[in-house]
Amino acid sequence: MSTNPSFSDTTERSRDFYIIVYTIFMACSIVLTPLSRNLCYWIFMKASKRLHNKMFSNILQAPMRFFDTNPSGRILNRFSKDMGVIDELLPRSTLEALQVFLVMAGILGLVFLMSPWMVLPAIVLGALFYYFEVVYVTGAQRVKRLEGVTKAPVFSHISSSLCGLATIRSCDAEQMVVREFDSLQDEHTSTCCLIIISSETFGFYLALISATFLSFVTFQFMIFGGGITGSATVGLVISQAMILTGMLQIGPRQTAEVASNMISVERVLQYCKLNKEGPFETLPANKPSRDWIEKGKLIFKNVYLRYSPDEEPVLKNLNLEIQPGEKVGIVGRTGAGKSSLISSLFRLANIEGTITIDDVDVSSIGLYELRSKISIIPQEPVLFSSTIRYNLDPFGKSTDEDLWNALDKVELKSAIESLDQQVSEGGSNFSAGQRQLVCLARAIVRNNKVLVMDEATANVDIGTDALIQKTIRDNFKDCTVLTIAHRLNTIMDSDKVLILDAGQAVEFGPPHELLQNPDGAFTKMVKETGTIMEDRLRIIAQEYYELNLPKEKDKNT
Numbered sequence: 441m442s443t444n445p446s447f448s449d450t451t452e453r454s455r456d457f458y459i460i461v462y463t464i465f466m467a468c469s470i471v472l473t474p475l476s477r478n479l480c481y482w483i484f485m486k487a488s489k490r491l492h493n494k495m496f497s498n499i500l501q502a503p504m505r506f507f508d509t510n511p512s513g514r515i516l517n518r519f520s521k522d523m524g525v526i527d528e529l530l531p532r533s534t535l536e537a538l539q540v541f542l543v544m545a546g547i548l549g550l551v552f553l554m555s556p557w558m559v560l561p562a563i564v565l566g567a568l569f570y571y572f573e574v575v576y577v578t579g580a581q582r583v584k585r586l587e588g589v590t591k592a593p594v595f596s597h598i599s600s601s602l603c604g605l606a607t608i609r610s611c612d613a614e615q616m617v618v619r620e621f622d623s624l625q626d627e628h629t630s631t632c633c634l635i636i637i638s639s640e641t642f643g644f645y646l647a648l649i650s651a652t653f654l655s656f657v658t659f660q661f662m663i664f665g666g667g668i669t670g671s672a673t674v675g676l677v678i679s680q681a682m683i684l685t686g687m688l689q690i691g692p693r694q695t696a697e698v699a700s701n702m703i704s705v706e707r708v709l710q711y712c713k714l715n716k717e718g719p720f721e722t723l724p725a726n727k728p729s730r731d732w733i734e735k736g737k738l739i740f741k742n743v744y745l746r747y748s749p750d751e752e753p754v755l756k757n758l759n760l761e762i763q764p765g766e767k768v769g770i771v772g773r774t775g776a777g778k779s780s781l782i783s784s785l786f787r788l789a790n791i792e793g794t795i796t797i798d799d800v801d802v803s804s805i806g807l808y809e810l811r812s813k814i815s816i817i818p819q820e821p822v823l824f825s826s827t828i829r830y831n832l833d834p835f836g837k838s839t840d841e842d843l844w845n846a847l848d849k850v851e852l853k854s855a856i857e858s859l860d861q862q863v864s865e866g867g868s869n870f871s872a873g874q875r876q877l878v879c880l881a882r883a884i885v886r887n888n889k890v891l892v893m894d895e896a897t898a899n900v901d902i903g904t905d906a907l908i909q910k911t912i913r914d915n916f917k918d919c920t921v922l923t924i925a926h927r928l929n930t931i932m933d934s935d936k937v938l939i940l941d942a943g944q945a946v947e948f949g950p951p952h953e954l955l956q957n958p959d960g961a962f963t964k965m966v967k968e969t970g971t972i973m974e975d976r977l978r979i980i981a982q983e984y985y986e987l988n989l990p991k992e993k994d995k996n997t
C-alpha cells in the first residue's frame with residue numbers, strides 16, 4: 441500500500457522515462473554501431489585501393505634506375521606486407537582506438553561529474569601516461585621500421601634462391617644458403633621479439649597507472665565519504681573506473697598500433713611519389729609521320745649516357761651514323777658499354793647529346809611510341825605465362841596466318857601444336873634456343889625497321905645460332921640490325937662492326953677493312969681467338985665484303 445501516491449507516481453514515471461531513454465540509446469547503438477563500422481571500412485578500403493593502384497602505376501612508370509637500386513624483395517614487401525597492414529590491420533586498430541577513447545572519455549566524464557576532485561589525480565596520472573605513451577610510440581615506430589627493413593632481405597633471399605636453385609644444387613651449396621636464410625630470419629625475428637617485449641612493458645606501466653587511479657577512486661569514499669551520496673552512485677563510479685582499467689590497457693596500445701601501422705602508409709606513399717620516366721605519349725607538336733620508322737637510319741651525335749647524375753658517364757661522346765638496312769655488329773670487352781648503347785636507344789637512362797632515327801630526335805618521341813617501334817631480342821628471352829598467340833602478338837594485331845608464318849620462318853611450326861598452347865612461367869616448357877626463336881618470331885610479327893639483339897645467341901647451341909642468323913638475314917633484309925655478340929663469327933658477315941672501349945667508339949667500319957689494320961683493336965680481338973679461328977674469321981669477312989661490294993658501289997652511285 442502506498443503511503444505517498446504522488447511520490448510513488450513520480451518515481452514510477454521517472455523510472456519509465458529512464459527505461460524509454462535507455463531503450464532508445466540501445467536501439468540507436470544497435471543501428472549506428474554496424475553502420476559506422478561499415479562506413480569506416482568502406483572509406484579505408486577505398487583509400488587502400490587508391491594507394492595500391494597509385495603505387496602500382498608509379499612503379500610501372502619508374503625509371504630503370506629505381507629497379508637497379510631497389511631489390512625486388514623490398515618492392516614485393518610494399519605490395520604484400522605493407523598493403524596487408526593497410527587492408528587488414530590499420531582499419532581495425534584505428535576503429536578500436538577510436539572506440540576505446542570515446543568510452544574512456546565517457547567514463548572519465550561520469551567520474552568527474554560524480555567526484556570532481558578526481559580531476560587532480562587524473563591530471564597527474566594523465567601526464568605520466570602521456571610520457572610513457574610518447575616513449576613507447578617513438579620506440580615502437582623505430583622497431584617497426586626496423587622490422588620492415590629486416591624483412592625485405594628475407595624475401596629477396598627466397599626469390600634469388602628460387603631463381604638460382606639449379607646453381608645452388610649443382611654447387612652443393614644448400615647448407616650455405618640455409619645458413620644465410622637462418623641468419624636473415626633471425627635478424628627479422630629478433631625485431632619481432634622486440635616489438636612484443638616493448639608492448640608488454642608498456643602494458644605493465646599502464647597497469648600501474650590504472651591501478652593507482654582505481655585506488656584513488658575507491659579510497660576517496662573512505663577519505664571524503666560525504667562527497668558522494670548514495671550507495672548506487674558509489675557502485676556506479678567504482679564499476680566504471682574498473683572498466684577504465686581495462687580500457688587503459690587496450691587504448692594506448694591501439695594508438696601505438698595505429699601509429700606503427702601508419703608506417704606502412706608512409707612506405708607506400710614513398711612509392712606513390714617516385715620520379716617517372718617519360719613522357720610516355722608524344723606531344724602533338726612532335727608527332728612523327730604515321731609510318732615512322734620507315735628506313736631505319738640511326739645517328740648518334742655527341743652522346744653521353746649516365747646511369748646516375750652523380751656518376752661518371754658510361755658512354756662518352758659517341759658519334760655514329762648507321763645507314764638504313766645496315767647490319768652492325770657491336771663488340772668490346774666486358775663493361776665496354778655495349779648494352780648501354782642499346783639502353784641509350786631505348787632511353788632507359790639519362791642521355792646527353794642527340795640520337796635520331798630517320799631524322800627524328802628520339803627525345804621528342806613518347807616512350808610508348810619509341811619503344812614499340814624498335815624490336816629487341818635480349819640475352820635472356822622474355823616469355824609470358826600465357827598462350828603462344830599472346831607471346832607472339834600481345835596486342836592481338838596480327839592474324840593467325842601471320843603468326844604461323846612467323847613460326848614457320850624460325851622452324852618452330854612442327855614443335856608447336858596450336859597457337860593456344862600454354863607457355864609455362866618463364867617459358868620453362870621450352871628449351872633456351874626455342875625461347876629465343878619464339879622471341880625472334882615475335883620480332884618478325886612486329887615487323888619493325890630496327891632490330892636489336894643483345895647477345896641473343898650467347899646461350900644457344902651453334903645450330904640454333906646459325907638458324908637465328910639465317911632467319912635474320914632472310915627476314916630482316918631491309919631492316920637495320922644491331923647485334924651485340926661475343927662470338928666473333930656471328931658478326932663477321934655484318935656490314936659494319938663497332939668496337940667499343942670504355943664507352944667510346946674506337947673503330948667503326950666493315951670488318952674486312954678493319955682487319956687490314958694490323959694494329960687495330962678489331963684485329964687484336966680476332967687474333968686472340970687463335971690462328972685457326974682467325975683465318976676462318978678473315979675468310980668470312982672477306983667473302984662477305986666481296987659479295988657486297990657491288991651493292992656498296994650501287995649505293996654510292
Ligand SMILES: Nc1ncnc2c1ncn2[C@@H]1O[C@H](COP(=O)(O)OP(=O)(O)OP(=O)(O)O)[C@@H](O)[C@H]1O
Nearest residue numbers: 508747748754772773774775776777778779780781
Ligand atoms: N644499371 C646500371 N647502373 C649503373 N651502372 C651500370 C648499369 N649497367 C651498366 N653499368 C655500368 O656501365 C658500364 C658498361 O656496362 P654495360 O653493361 O653497358 O657493358 P657491356 O659492354 O654490355 O658488358 P657485358 O659484355 O659484360 O654485358 C659498366 O661499367 C657497368 O658497371
